[in-house]
Amino acid sequence: MDVTALIETVSRTKSQAGELTPQQIIDRLSHALTEFTTSARNQDFAAAYQPSGNYTRLLLNSPDDPYQVVLVFWAPGMGSPIHDHADTIGAVSALAGETKEIKYGVRTVGEAVELTEVSKFTIAPGRIAPILPENDQQLHLMVNEAPHWAATVHVYLTAIHRYRQYEAVPGGAFRTAETSLWFDEYAVGRTMPTGASS
Template identity: 75%
Template structure:
């Protein structure tokens, strides 16, 4: 599956989302994402791409779309803070390398702060999908590339994310939320990816 086919699949799933259960939606997203991330041609593109920094986020589809297909490059040792996904449905897989994901759940609210508990751990690798769902234990996570080489992940959000919340450590083991705008290093970069990969 090439990048155009992936974007078309996400667009189709988005248009049918009201008729599908969440499990059916995740199943269809996972199938398309697994096919895309196991393509050797797509993986070769990611391996040959030269990111602008140790962490680079590229929007593959048009910024005018109601959904997002995002390619993220992680340098060795690079990770994200704990963050949510503004209640969208989505899925994540690796295109190259591996990243470790830890999901969290909010267990208590304390004024402006919250208490978080780890809710699970997963290794994201090509063809392996982790879902993003509005439920508390599937919405918050962090990701980190603990390997000595670069990793690339593909993130699909059925509802475009413009703002989301990061969870910053506060005194006493609590976390304070900070609203953050989602940014991209490049937009519409999908047109530079292979458009004939079928492996």
């Protein structure tokens, strides 16, 4: 599956989302992401790409779309803070290398939030991590622990413009900080391979 077909699948799923259960949405996104991330042509593109820094986020579809397909490059040792996904449904897979995902649940809510680790998962090409609005499938961090670059593909069925990061405070709790989602490049999908992929 090439990037155009992936974007078309996400667009079609978005337009039909009202008729689908969350699990049906995850199944559709997972199938498309598995095809996309196991394509040798797409993996070759990721291997040849020259990221602009230790962390590079590329929007593959139009910024005007109501959904997002994002390609993220992670330098060795680079990770994200704990963050949510603004209640969108989505899915993540790896295009190159592997990243570790740790999901968290919220134990208490107030000025400070207590989080508990609920699962760890290795995201690799063809392995999907779902994003669902429930706490234990919404909050996560990701990190590339390998000594080489990794690339992941994130699909958000509802475009994320603002989300929350969770910052540690003394005593082991966390406070939330609202953050804008930014991209290093837009509509990069036009430079990715299109047409039949292996």
